[in-house]
Structure formats: C-alpha cells, structure tokens
Amino acid sequence: MLARAPHSLRAQVARTRVTPSARFVHGHGEYHHLPFAWPGKKRLSFGIKLTAYLVTGFSIPFVAAKYQLNKSAAT
Numbered sequence: 001m002l003a004r005a006p007h008s009l010r011a012q013v014a015r016t017r018v019t020p021s022a023r024f025v026h027g028h029g030e031y032h033h034l035p036f037a038w039p040g041k042k043r044l045s046f047g048i049k050l051t052a053y054l055v056t057g058f059s060i061p062f063v064a065a066k067y068q069l070n071k072s073a074a075t
Helices: 007-015 043-074
Strands: none
C-alpha cells in the first residue's frame, strides 16, 4: 500500500522517527519480568504450587479426551 502512495507521503513516512520506549522507567525501581514480586523465602512452595496449577490446567483436555474415547469404546 505504501508503494502506491504519493512520493510526499513515502518521504514523510521515511522521515518519521520512532522513539525507543523507556524500558526501565515505570516507577517500580528495577525492571522485573513478572507482574508480581516473589513471595520471599517461600519460593519452593510457590514453585510447587505454580507447577501443579499449570500441569493440572494443561492436562485437563487430555484427560477429558481419554475419558471420552474410553467411554465410546465401551459402548
């Protein structure tokens, strides 16, 4: 679409500067990848709970599919 635009528009787009986003300026001090803080010294229990939650949520469709296949095979 830009190839068919008039030359003045293409020149204007070429002159437009994109400013880099301020990655470390968001008022929290240092940058964190997670939207929450680690719960102190309970990292192991947090990791176990998080892993259990994610594994359970990921496995539900597979367990349901296995159940449905077994149910249809029994009929």
